[in-house]
Amino acid sequence: MGAVKSKRVPRAVREQQMLDAAVRTFARRGYRAASMDEIAEAAGVSKPLVYLYLNSKDELFTAVIRRERAALVAAVTAAVEPDAPADRQLWSGLKGFFAHTAEHPDGWAVLHQQARTHGEPFALEVAAMRAEIVEFVTDLIGAAAKEAGCAGELADREVAGLAHAMVGAAESLAEWSNSSEGEGAYGEREHSSAKDTAATLMNLAWAGLGRMTDGERWAPGG
Structure with a gap:
């Protein structure tokens, strides 16, 4: 039997997860101190994926x-x-x-x-x-x-x-x-x-x- 493939998370859902994580991070750390690494970790995704979806810290x-x-x-x-x-x-x-x-x-x-x-x-x-x-x-x-x-x-x-x-x-x-x-x-x-x-x-x-x-x-x- 082949390996069971994990269900792909829709982009819209993934973006909301990133935004949820960003809200918490910006509110508690401040805009300047917050890092994309922290936001990616809080969202449970890679930092390149955050950049792919939301382009930059300013745009996020x-x-x-x-x-x-x-x-x-x-x-x-x-x-x-x-x-x-x-x-x-x-x-x-x-x-x-x-x-x-x-x-x-x-x-x-x-x-x-x-x-x-x-x-x-x-x-x-x-x-x-x-x-x-x-x-x-x-x-x-x-x-x-x-x-x-x-x-x-x-x-x-x-x-x-x-x-x-x-x-x-x-x-x-x-x-x-x-x-x-x-x-x-x-x-x-x-x-x-x-x-x-x-x-x-x-x-x-x-x-x-x-x-x-x-x-x-x-x-x-x-």
């Missing part, structure tokens, strides 16, 4: 960023309750964002820490992702103003600024939640749930937005 890193970017945007979009009021839509989108970043901390580390600090091509990929999310939040804040009957009172620039502030706060909260959890009453580490973290941001941002839609504005005294 770009492929990782694009995959993680698409996954995050898809998670936020899928979490949104489309027929709900604007505040509920935003809250459900935030829950999706925080749940995804908590479940995929290595992917979030690549997007939030590595890609933004290692050259313009990588940073531009993340900027495009951020622009998508900011546009989504801008639309929801505009819809909330319309629901409150004050669509004309919140200028487009003000709405856009609020959206950027909310997205920036969400990014900061995700970083805090994933890497520096609060200490519990008895010293144990506590992880904030996606629901609780989203509620924290909604209480901060939406309460203020509610006052703005009621015509209230803060002004320095004196």
